[in-house]
Amino acid sequence: MKLYRRSLWVFHLNSGSCNGCDIEILNALAPRQDAERLGVKLVGSPRHADAILFTGPVTREALPSVVRAIQAVPEPKIVLAVGACACGGGIWHDSYCVLGGIQGLYRVLKSMGVAPPKTIYVPGCPPKPEAIIHGIMLARGLAGQRQARSEYFEEQGPAVKAEEDLHRLFHKCFPGRLPPKTARVEWGVTRY
Amino acid sequence: MNRIKVLLENLRRGVVTEQYPFKPIRVPERLRGKPVIDPDKCAGCGACVNACPPNALTMRDDKHSSMRFIVLFIGRCIYCGKCEEACPFGAIRLTREFELAAENREDLYQVVGLRLYHCPLCGEPFTTVRLIKRVVEALPEEQRAAATLCPRCRESVTAHYRSYARR
Numbered sequence: 001m002k003l004y005r006r007s008l009w010v011f012h013l014n015s016g017s018c019n020g021c022d023i024e025i026l027n028a029l030a031p032r033q034d035a036e037r038l039g040v041k042l043v044g045s046p047r048h049a050d051a052i053l054f055t056g057p058v059t060r061e062a063l064p065s066v067v068r069a070i071q072a073v074p075e076p077k078i079v080l081a082v083g084a085c086a087c088g089g090g091i092w093h094d095s096y097c098v099l100g101g102i103q104g105l106y107r108v109l110k111s112m113g114v115a116p117p118k119t120i121y122v123p124g125c126p127p128k129p130e131a132i133i134h135g136i137m138l139a140r141g142l143a144g145q146r147q148a149r150s151e152y153f154e155e156q157g158p159a160v161k162a163e164e165d166l167h168r169l170f171h172k173c174f175p176g177r178l179p180p181k182t183a184r185v186e187w188g189v190t191r192y
Numbered sequence: 193m194n195r196i197k198v199l200l201e202n203l204r205r206g207v208v209t210e211q212y213p214f215k216p217i218r219v220p221e222r223l224r225g226k227p228v229i230d231p232d233k234c235a236g237c238g239a240c241v242n243a244c245p246p247n248a249l250t251m252r253d254d255k256h257s258s259m260r261f262i263v264l265f266i267g268r269c270i271y272c273g274k275c276e277e278a279c280p281f282g283a284i285r286l287t288r289e290f291e292l293a294a295e296n297r298e299d300l301y302q303v304v305g306l307r308l309y310h311c312p313l314c315g316e317p318f319t320t321v322r323l324i325k326r327v328v329e330a331l332p333e334e335q336r337a338a339a340t341l342c343p344r345c346r347e348s349v350t351a352h353y354r355s356y357a358r359r
Contacts, residue, residue, distance in 0.1 A: 173337030
């Protein structure tokens with residue numbers, strides 16, 4: 001993906017995060033992992049920004065301001081969901097007072113008739129500054145994506161055979177003499 | 193005078209900026225990064241699902257396909273490492289990988305599907321074939337057959353045999 005050929009100006013938007021991710025974002029911009037050498041500049045207003053560095057699980061109190069800030073960013077825009085809270089709600093995902101990360105926010109935006117912007121997920125709790133820089137490089141098209149979905153499904157043949165073996169073991173040790181199928185232990189008494 | 197001192201200090205120190213995206217960084221030895229499930233070792237017991245504080249690991253039994261799905265959503269993981277401690281088979285492990293940025297939410301999932309085991313008496317699925325197989329192998333000879341039953345049927349069968357013993 002090559003969304004931005006030139007410098008990416010970012011607006012840092014905190015939607016009720018614990019400040020862990022915010023500190024890592026500042027670390028990424030500080031001299032040691034100097035993100036400014038990649039053209040990343042922190043701007044004070046969403047109107048000047050190309051991208052939003054989005055942190056936090058979107059608390060209900062923060063929602064109106066967050067929606068206003070996202071709408072203020074000119075198109076084409078991109079959202080970097082930084083941290084576990086922004087990516088999937090994090091530790092607060094089922095709490096009553098949050099929307100559960102950026103998916104909940106996009107649900108609200110959809111109900112308002114606003115198309116959700118292109119998003120890059122940067123998981124981590126908090127992500128290392130290098131991980132944030134990797135996300136920015138992914139948005140710029142300068143780095144490839146390393147994370148991929150992995151799926152594994154057990155084969156049916158050997159599993160069914162093992163299950164039959166276990167059933168055979170049971171029927172060998174308990175031949176006949178089984179309680180009728182209606183037998184159930186209720187209140188500690190066996191009833192037939 | 194003080195400024196000159198600072199200048200000299202900075203000149204002595206040189207450049208502190210790391211060349212990260214162009215050169216790899218030195219990752220700490222014990223960094224807790226991306227959790228990975230080894231599907232060959234996993235038995236689908238659900239110990240990691242119980243231990244996971246943010247429910248990044250979830251478990252779902254599908255009776256139609258008779259599969260149990262252990263789903264790991266890395267986007268919600270807080271890298272506490274409790275799953276690694278809880279896993280009795282050493283199947284889930286936290287790697288040192290940290291570059292997890294992804295364009296799609298689907299890329300952040302790991303799915304492990306295992307076959308469900310059905311009770312030989314009532315036919316209800318209650319756990320995975322792999323787990324029962326490992327439990328049976330670990331038990332002494334005389335206890336093996338009872339371990340192949342679901343907890344409810346095992347209760348009724350053992351009660352039945354106890355009632356025979358009393359007579």
